[in-house]
Amino acid sequence: MPAAESYPDDLRYHPEHDWARVEGGEATLGITWFAQDALGELVHYEPPEVGSAVTKDQPCGEVESVKAVSDVVAPLSGEVLEINQKAVEEPEVVNEDPYGHGWLIRIRVSDPSEVESLLDAETYRAHVADQ
Amino acid sequence: MEATSLQRTPLYARHVALGARMVPFAGYEMPVQYAGVIEEHRAVRTDCGAFDVSHMGEIHVDGPAAQDYLQGMLSNDLDKISDGEAQYTLLTNEGGGIIDDLIVYRLAHGQYLLVVNASNRQPVYDWLKEREARGTEVRDASDQYGLVAVQGPRSIERLGLSDRPAFTHELGKIDGIEVMISCTGYTGEAGVELCSADEDTEALWDAVLARGATPCGLGARDTLRLEVCYPLHGNDITPETDAISAGLGWACALDTEFTGVETLRRIKEVGPTRKLVPFVMQEKAVPRQGMRIEGGGEVTSGTHSPMLDRGIGMGYLPAASAAAETELEIDVRGKPRHARVVSKPIYRKEQ
Numbered sequence: 001m002p003a004a005e006s007y008p009d010d011l012r013y014h015p016e017h018d019w020a021r022v023e024g025g026e027a028t029l030g031i032t033w034f035a036q037d038a039l040g041e042l043v044h045y046e047p048p049e050v051g052s053a054v055t056k057d058q059p060c061g062e063v064e065s066v067k068a069v070s071d072v073v074a075p076l077s078g079e080v081l082e083i084n085q086k087a088v089e090e091p092e093v094v095n096e097d098p099y100g101h102g103w104l105i106r107i108r109v110s111d112p113s114e115v116e117s118l119l120d121a122e123t124y125r126a127h128v129a130d131q
Numbered sequence: 132m133e134a135t136s137l138q139r140t141p142l143y144a145r146h147v148a149l150g151a152r153m154v155p156f157a158g159y160e161m162p163v164q165y166a167g168v169i170e171e172h173r174a175v176r177t178d179c180g181a182f183d184v185s186h187m188g189e190i191h192v193d194g195p196a197a198q199d200y201l202q203g204m205l206s207n208d209l210d211k212i213s214d215g216e217a218q219y220t221l222l223t224n225e226g227g228g229i230i231d232d233l234i235v236y237r238l239a240h241g242q243y244l245l246v247v248n249a250s251n252r253q254p255v256y257d258w259l260k261e262r263e264a265r266g267t268e269v270r271d272a273s274d275q276y277g278l279v280a281v282q283g284p285r286s287i288e289r290l291g292l293s294d295r296p297a298f299t300h301e302l303g304k305i306d307g308i309e310v311m312i313s314c315t316g317y318t319g320e321a322g323v324e325l326c327s328a329d330e331d332t333e334a335l336w337d338a339v340l341a342r343g344a345t346p347c348g349l350g351a352r353d354t355l356r357l358e359v360c361y362p363l364h365g366n367d368i369t370p371e372t373d374a375i376s377a378g379l380g381w382a383c384a385l386d387t388e389f390t391g392v393e394t395l396r397r398i399k400e401v402g403p404t405r406k407l408v409p410f411v412m413q414e415k416a417v418p419r420q421g422m423r424i425e426g427g428g429e430v431t432s433g434t435h436s437p438m439l440d441r442g443i444g445m446g447y448l449p450a451a452s453a454a455a456e457t458e459l460e461i462d463v464r465g466k467p468r469h470a471r472v473v474s475k476p477i478y479r480k481e482q
Contacts, residue, residue: 002167040152040350041167043435044417044442062464064417066168066435067350069464088415 002041002095005033011099012115013124014075016057019099022115027076030103031063031094034128039065042091047083047105054078054107056114061104063094076114078107140185141277141332149346157249159186162348172354172437174345175318176480179283181344182352184324185332188252188273190245190259196266197241204259205235206374206395208384212237217298217313219382221374222247222255227394228370229377231255232362234315236300246278246324248364277332281344282322282355289342292323306338317352319359319476354434357443358478360409366420367407367431367445376403376447378475406453407431409477410461412442416468418461419444425460425467426452438478448472 011019017035021028036042044064054060059071060080083105086093094102109115119127137160146153151162162183164171174180192201202209207220214237222230231251236244247255252273259269287294290305292312300313311326327335340346353363362368368377373391375383375398385396405428412418418433424446433444448459457472 040164041169043169043440044415046416064435066354066437067163069417069419 002037003033003097005037006099007032007121007125007128008099009121011121012075012118013121013127014057014073014118015124015127016073018073018075020075020115020118021099021103022076022109025109025112026081026106027078027109028103028106029060029072029075030098031072032124032128033098034131035063035070036095036098036102039063039068039070041065042094045087045091045094045104047088048080050080050083052080053110054080054105056111063091072104075118076107076109077111078109080105080107082106138186140183141329142183142185142336145333145336146183146346151346151348154349156349157186159249161186162346164348164350165346168348168350168354169437171345171347171351175283175320175347175351175355176438177284179281179285179289179322179344180318180347180351181336181339182280182282182347183278183336184280185277186249187278188245188247188249188255188271189276189278189326190247190252190256191270191272192243192245192259192267193241193270194267195241196264197243200264200267201235201243202387203389204262206383206389206392207235208387209235209237214239215299215301217300217315219298221379221382222258223374223389223391223395224370225391225394227373227375227391227398229364229368229372229374229379230258230370232364232368232379232382234313236311236313250365275329277327277329277335278324279327279332279335279339280316280318280322280324281339282316282318282320283344284321286320286322286344289344290323290339291342305335306341308335308338310335317361318355319361319478320355353432354437357432357434357445358436358438359476360445362407362445363432372407372447373398373403375399376405377407403450405447406450407445407447408453408455408472409443409445409475410459410470410472411436411439411477412461413458413469413471415442416461416463416466417442418446418463418468418470423462424448425462428459430461436478442470443477444470
């Protein structure tokens with residue numbers, strides 16, 4: 001079942017509909033409820049490689065539904081530590097639980113100051129309401 | 132601004148009330164999905180789904196000369212159908228290219244109904260009207276009818292109908308609503324297409340859903356037709372592609388005289404230089420229209436098959452390398468992905 005719309009307060013958001021959960025020098029990244037809803041049921045996730053560098057505002061993988069493909073935009077810069085194999089094998093988990101089991105990658109954050117430029121949940125909710 | 136120029140079918144309010152995601156398609160605001168493409172697709176493969184196809188065009192061709200006139204316009208042999216029968220056929224241009232693929236219904240002697248693709252309604256009408264013969268009248272009646280496709284193995288039972296042969300039609304009633312019931316469709320499943328008066332379309336739709344059909348959008352319509360390799364005009368077949376290369380030679384009676392037949396006879400005789408073939412991805416990737424196929428081909432339709440849980444598609448390949456089992460490499464946004472040519476259909480129900 002698709003998840004209900006939500007934008008948790010403990011996450012930071014990129015206007016291109018990606019989220020980051022920052023914990024120490026690492027961050028877990030994913031796409032927001034809004035992004036997965038706009039795409040529909042995901043059928044394919046093309047992740048970046050472990051060890052590769054991702055750059056804030058640049059594509060770091062692709063998510064694909066029956067009808068469309070979309071870049072995942074990195075909300076932060078860093079090095080890919082881990083990719084979520086479950087999202088690769090069963091991409092529908094991203095629809096079911098976009099902020100939990102449907103996370104996409106974990107990175108080592110290379111520039112912690114970038115976190116300040118991300119939106120908080122309240123600002124992102126307002127951004128989504130404008131779409 | 133763009134939305135204001137789009138037309139709406141008689142079921143627009145129903146779609147919105149059902150929570151459909153509406154998209155522009157062929158000049159109409161149409162539902163692409165309600166609950167989700169995959170769920171709707173499975174409903175049609177296992178039970179029964181309903182599609183609003185009221186955007187399609189309906190063109191009447193009547194008159195004492197209508198049969199001879201249409202025989203000269205359409206690729207299939209119109210003499211083979213009688214009253215109450217229908218036929219898949221092509222409207223071809225001088226080069227043998229496909230102006231549209233359509234279904235012609237013989238309503239009575241000298242009375243034919245052509246159901247054409249929404250995006251080709253005007254070009255088909257214009258083409259036929261310009262060539263209208265003495266003793267025929269070509270009339271666009273698209274705005275007078277609603278059309279609901281009910282597809283899936285339980286469709287007939289759910290509608291309370293009895294089994295009829297494919298490509299037949301008759302007048303009947305669904306819960307008191309007068310309809311033309313035709314045993315046709317675009318999903319590879321048993322089912323019917325119900326043509327009603329425009330003003331009865333909402334009542335018809337409500338009756339069909341009340342009988343347990345799942346509302347289905349254009350998204351599922353596309354995945355369903357591609358799994359069974361039905362071509363989509365504008366993607367797989369166009370005025371620039373010919374029927375022989377597209378594998379539609381079976382819908383061309385080359386012993387009859389129609390526009391472009393000489394070209395088609397010649398292509399048939401020497402063999403087409405390229406062929407439209409179905410393929411299945413051999414690794415995780417979804418092919419899309421316009422992607423390049425290594426060795427000189429191009430994807431014309433591509434999607435994710437809900438039944439196979441793999442990427443599938445169709446594309447034109449050089450005839451020499453178009454045989455089933457041929458290994459392909461498709462350029463998926465810069466990454467070479469392996470696919471294999473298969474025989475039609477891509478998806479076949481286990482017997």
